[in-house]
Amino acid sequence: MLISFVRVGETGHLKASFQRAGMAVPQVRLDLNRPDTSKFDAILGMVSLEATELSERLRLVSDCLVRNGVTKEVAKVVLDYY
Numbered sequence: 616m617l618i619s620f621v622r623v624g625e626t627g628h629l630k631a632s633f634q635r636a637g638m639a640v641p642q643v644r645l646d647l648n649r650p651d652t653s654k655f656d657a658i659l660g661m662v663s664l665e666a667t668e669l670s671e672r673l674r675l676v677s678d679c680l681v682r683n684g685v686t687k688e689v690a691k692v693v694l695d696y697y
Contacts (some may be wrong), residue, residue, distance in 0.1 A: 618645065620647045620650060643658055669676055673694050
């Protein structure tokens with residue numbers, strides 16, 4: 616998730632870079648001069664949800680690696696890289 620402080624009508628440098636690379640990255644846009652602080656709770660909730668989902672996906676990948684003969688130590692090194 617990308618949180619951008621931009622002016623109305625601007626995409627932002629990082630979002631444009633992701634788009635050029637063909638990556639779809641969700642963006643929360645906040646006004647550069649007057650950010651809507653009422654959005655912060657929702658943003659933290661979305662970040663928390665994504666972190667939980669990522670943690671679960673990494674656990675599943677680790678379990679798959681171990682089931683296919685990779686030691687837990689090697690699986691941890693692989694996952695720590697990401």
